[in-house]
Amino acid sequence: VMNDQRKVIFEQRLDIMGQDDVSETVTDLRHQLVNELVTRHIPPAAYAEQWNASGLREQVQMIFDLDVPVQDWAAEEGIADEEIRERLTNATDAKAALKAGELGTELYNQIEKMVLLQTLDHLWREHLVTLEHLRQVIGFRAYGQRDPLNEYKSEAFVLFENMLGKLRENVTGQLMHVELAPPEEQPALQPV
Numbered sequence: 001v002m003n004d005q006r007k008v009i010f011e012q013r014l015d016i017m018g019q020d021d022v023s024e025t026v027t028d029l030r031h032q033l034v035n036e037l038v039t040r041h042i043p044p045a046a047y048a049e050q051w052n053a054s055g056l057r058e059q060v061q062m063i064f065d066l067d068v069p070v071q072d073w074a075a076e077e078g079i080a081d082e083e084i085r086e087r088l089t090n091a092t093d094a095k096a097a098l099k100a101g102e103l104g105t106e107l108y109n110q111i112e113k114m115v116l117l118q119t120l121d122h123l124w125r126e127h128l129v130t131l132e133h134l135r136q137v138i139g140f141r142a143y144g145q146r147d148p149l150n151e152y153k154s155e156a157f158v159l160f161e162n163m164l165g166k167l168r169e170n171v172t173g174q175l176m177h178v179e180l181a182p183p184e185e186q187p188a189l190q191p192v
Helices: 002-018 023-041 053-064 070-075 081-103 105-144 148-177
Strands: none
Touching: 002 105, 002 148, 023 053, 023 081, 023 105, 023 148, 053 070, 053 081, 053 148, 070 081, 081 105, 081 148, 105 148
């Protein structure tokens, strides 16, 4: 299980390192995150009264640093979750384009790559520690008449999916909040 997950992560990492421009990957992560947030707060086949528009607005504000009128959108007559998803996607794309324009495309591409790699490495190390803890306690499942190997495989898969979800959220959130400090606020480097 761990070896299969390691292969996936290392392939992704090598792919990222081999690219000069990872903006397409970052855009895919951002769009997947918007889809997840909309699906979580606006369940399919739910009535508009059952939508959690305020929760969606808070999540969008926290992650994307965007203040969008989700409650007003949800109150519109005949609006569907697809329209809200499309509006959020357009708003987040515009914010990302604004960030890239502020920082310059070349610098922003470097920042995207650096943030993506650092976050992936950090979450992978955390995931390995979590899998080690899981491996130590999974034997107790045998007392409940469950196959520990199958239990480990299924829980490791869920943990891996959660790690990928955190990757989408952390990378997108960091890139949406990134700002350059003015030159006078940057610390002076000591000569080596």
